[in-house]
Amino acid sequence: MNLSELLAYQARKYPEHEALVTQQARFSYAQWDDSVNAIANTLSQLGFQSGDKLMIHMPNVPEFMMLYMAVVRLKGIVIPVNAKLTQPEMQYIIDHSEATYFATHELLFDEAKGLADDNSLTWIKTGEAQDEWMSFAELLEGDPTPVTCDAMEDDQASILYTSGTTGNPKGVVFTHRSILTVATMICIEMPMNKDSRVLHMMPLSHSAPLHLFMAAGLYVGATHVLAPTFTPDLLLQTVSQEKVTHFFGAPVAYLMTAKHPDVNQYDLSSMEYWVYGGAPLGANEVRFVQKAFDTDRLMCVYGLTEAGPNGTLLLPEEHAEKSGSIGSRAALNCEIRLVDENGQDVQRGEPGEIILRGEGTMQAYYKAPEKTAETLVDGWLYTGDIGMQDEDGYFWVIDRKKDVIISGGVNVFPTEIEKVIMQHPNVDDVAVIGVPHAEWGETVKAFVVTKEDDPAIETSLTEFLQAQVASYKIPKLYQVVEAVPRNATGKLLRQHLREEVSTS
Numbered sequence: 001m002n003l004s005e006l007l008a009y010q011a012r013k014y015p016e017h018e019a020l021v022t023q024q025a026r027f028s029y030a031q032w033d034d035s036v037n038a039i040a041n042t043l044s045q046l047g048f049q050s051g052d053k054l055m056i057h058m059p060n061v062p063e064f065m066m067l068y069m070a071v072v073r074l075k076g077i078v079i080p081v082n083a084k085l086t087q088p089e090m091q092y093i094i095d096h097s098e099a100t101y102f103a104t105h106e107l108l109f110d111e112a113k114g115l116a117d118d119n120s121l122t123w124i125k126t127g128e129a130q131d132e133w134m135s136f137a138e139l140l141e142g143d144p145t146p147v148t149c150d151a152m153e154d155d156q157a158s159i160l161y162t163s164g165t166t167g168n169p170k171g172v173v174f175t176h177r178s179i180l181t182v183a184t185m186i187c188i189e190m191p192m193n194k195d196s197r198v199l200h201m202m203p204l205s206h207s208a209p210l211h212l213f214m215a216a217g218l219y220v221g222a223t224h225v226l227a228p229t230f231t232p233d234l235l236l237q238t239v240s241q242e243k244v245t246h247f248f249g250a251p252v253a254y255l256m257t258a259k260h261p262d263v264n265q266y267d268l269s270s271m272e273y274w275v276y277g278g279a280p281l282g283a284n285e286v287r288f289v290q291k292a293f294d295t296d297r298l299m300c301v302y303g304l305t306e307a308g309p310n311g312t313l314l315l316p317e318e319h320a321e322k323s324g325s326i327g328s329r330a331a332l333n334c335e336i337r338l339v340d341e342n343g344q345d346v347q348r349g350e351p352g353e354i355i356l357r358g359e360g361t362m363q364a365y366y367k368a369p370e371k372t373a374e375t376l377v378d379g380w381l382y383t384g385d386i387g388m389q390d391e392d393g394y395f396w397v398i399d400r401k402k403d404v405i406i407s408g409g410v411n412v413f414p415t416e417i418e419k420v421i422m423q424h425p426n427v428d429d430v431a432v433i434g435v436p437h438a439e440w441g442e443t444v445k446a447f448v449v450t451k452e453d454d455p456a457i458e459t460s461l462t463e464f465l466q467a468q469v470a471s472y473k474i475p476k477l478y479q480v481v482e483a484v485p486r487n488a489t490g491k492l493l494r495q496h497l498r499e500e501v502s503t504s
Contacts, residue, residue: 408439
């Protein structure tokens with residue numbers, strides 16, 4: 001089985017069943033499949049071949065779902081990217097991935113249009129054609145004759161780019177098998193079927209919404225409810241109107257929505273699983289959300305993009321006693337261990353690095369064999385997260401070996417931000433860390449050493465960064481310091497800054 005044939009199968013089995021739903025349109029499984037065939041045939045006429053790469057720069061819209069499936073139907077490789085990326089960030093991914101096709105949405109066109117100076121790619125946009133950009137509508141005019149996909153489960157399907165501590169994003173390569181493995185886990189661990197209605201409000205460019213919930217919904221022929229952005233109002237309205245049964249969101253989405261003054265005026269009773277991940281919710285936060293949503297169906301998932309993502313689960317009934325933990329066992333199709341620096345298992349109550357193993361794990365980092373070998377050892381994925389298992393067998397994440405900041409469920413990597421800040425003409429040195437935030441889990445803070453005094457340095461840095469990095473990566477807090485802590489070899493000691501913040 002592959003993802004393309006799975007869609008074709010559902011279109012034959014449930015042709016009239018709702019597949020894609022937005023506020024503006026509804027598509028059945030047959031219509032989704034017909035659109036995919038039309039797009040695939042048009043792309044073939046444009047020269048798209050097996051192994052070619054198409055980058056999707058879109059919010060959660062039907063065009064995203066159609067393009068994704070059309071590319072895998074042609075045995076191509078899909079590269080979904082965050083809709084908030086800036087032009088330089090997208091250009092790096094284009095160059096690194098060697099993508100030859102790029103598709104954007106008209107709502108995002110202003111940020112992407114400058115990329116088309118490179119005439120070696122085929123450029124596609126929704127809405128009207130413009131200059132080098134052909135219209136997505138032209139793709140839909142293709143022959144709807146079915147295109148058969150004979151991709152094997154171990155063939156590559158997609159590359160998701162996740163920033164690394166070296167500053168440059170890493171391409172995480174997935175096969176059909178890895179995606180179907182984690183989709184199966186979701187279908188069984190938080191049961192889905194044809195009558196399920198899955199709300200996609202978190203970006204489909206991220207692994208959890210895309211692999212866990214889009215692929216799982218496809219696996220059983222569920223209805224996909226698409227929303228291009230998140231707001232508390234939109235979440236409450238959509239769940240109530242569309243009778244959503246499954247939703248995945250970052251903790252901040254739950255906390256913000258729970259504060260909505262009219263939350264108790266909406267009928268949320270259709271929801272079977274309120275799933276969150278990216279960071280745990282503490283006991284007080286869990287009680288707050290449960291009361292506001294009038295639910296006992298919260299479920300926490302822990303995992304990394306590189307793991308599929310697959311990892312562990314904190315079940316709804318476990319929240320009363322173990323809120324804040326990531327559960328007592330690995331999810332279906334996954335194993336977990338805590339190991340020391342020598343790869344040996346640690347005892348309960350002792351800290352160790354969390355390592356995961358399962359068929360949902362990435363195939364490799366794209367064009368990075370040394371990094372792949374460091375991360376995947378004897379089939380085990382070394383997460384870089386430090387965890388501890390309590391006396392009841394529950395796992396707790398106590399620190400991160402890597403310096404990743406998780407803000408609102410989105411990964412932000414300090415080195416990437418530091419490299420850009422260092423280009424500012426009045427910056428002599430900088431260190432970036434995550435600091436606790438009541439709603440977002442963490443927020444980004446920059447400690448800056450300036451060359452000259454400047455009372456407006458915060459405004460200057462923010463404006464400087466806006467043109468070069470996505471908004472969620474821009475520090476919300478700045479502190480001008482005389483020096484940032486470094487060891488004798490010049491290595492930045494971020495832990496010293498974190499300790500200062502925790503004691504201040």
